[in-house]
C-alpha cells in the first residue's frame with residue numbers, strides 16, 4: 001500500500017530501494033553504504049536549507065546499558081541524554097516551509113512507563129532525585145519564542161521515532177485546539193501503526209495516549225523515503241524502532257543526519273571512543289557502530305541503518321575522522337554519572353537566518 005501523498009510538495013526517493021533485499025547481512029551493509037554515498041553526492045548538488053538550528057530542551061537519565069548496547073563497560077547505570085529541538089526552514093514547490101524536528105513536549109511525557117517507574121523508584125526522595133537527574137533547560141514553546149517563530153508558522157513536525165513523545169497538545173486531540181494550528185505530523189506508517197499496538201516491553205518507551213485522538217488530517221503517513229523540499233530528506237532507518245527514520249538536512253556544513261540510532265558520535269566511531277568499554281567492544285567484535293538499543297526491535301537493521309547514516313552524512317567538517325551526524329538525543333557528561341561524557345560532542349548548531357512569515361504577513 002502506498003500513501004506517500006502527491007498533494008504535498010513531498011517527493012518519493014528510490015535511492016535505497018532494494019538495498020536491504022540481499023540474503024546476507026554484510027551484503028546489505030555494503031549495499032546501503034554504496035547507495036548512501038551516491039545519495040549524498042546527489043543531495044549535495046541541490047540547494048541547502050535556509051535555516052537550521054538545534055537547541056537543548058532537557059537532559060534526562062537514560063540507562064547506560066541501552067545507550068551503548070553491549071559496549072558500556074564499567075559505566076554507572078545511567079548517562080545524561082540531552083534532547084534537542086531542531087528548527088529547519090527550506091524552500092519547496094509550495095514556498096517556504098518550516099519544520100520542527102523532535103519537538104519533545106517533555107512536560108507531558110512523564111507517563112511514559114520508563115520515566116514513571118524511575119520516579120516511583122526514588123520514593124520519598126523523588127523531588128530531590130528529580131532535581132538532580134532531570135535538567136529542564138527550556139520548553140519547545142520557550143525556544144520558539146526565543147527565536148521569534150510563531151506557532152502558526154510551523155508547517156511540519158517530525159520525530160525520528162515516537163518513543164516517549166506526546167503530540168496531542170501540538171496537533172490537538174479529541175477536539176482540543178492545537179498549539180500548532182497549521183502543522184502536520186510526518187511519520188512513517190510503520191511507526192504510527194506500531195505506536196497504536198505495542199507489545200509488552202516495547203510499551204515501556206511509548207507515552208500512553210501520546211497520539212490518541214489526533215485528527216488523521218493532521219498526520220501524513222509515509223511509506224517511502226522522501227524529499228520534503230530543497231535540502232531536507234526523511235530516510236527510513238529501521239531498527240531502533242520498526243518505523244524509525246533519519247532526518248537529512250543540507251546545511252552550509254554539509255549533510256547533517258539526525259536520529260537516535262546512536263546517542264553520541266562515539267557510537268558511530270567506537271574505535272576512537274574513550275568511554276570505558278566502547279572501543280574495546282568495537283575492537284573485539286569488529287563492530288563499526290554501537291547501537292542505542294532500549295527495545296531492540298530490529299538490531300541487525302539498526303546496525304545497517306547506522307552505517308547508512310554515516311554514508312549519507314560523510315565526514316564532519318569540524319573533524320574529518322567523525323561522521324556529520326547530529327543525534328536528536330545526545331549523551332552529555334554529568335558529574336553524577338562519571339566517565340560517561342562522550343569523547344566527541346556536537347552541541348547546539350545554527351546556520352542561516354530565520355524568516356518570520358507571520359511578521360511579514362502582519363506588515364503587508
Ligand SMILES: [Zn+2]
Nearest residue numbers: 161163240260
Ligand atoms: Zn528511542
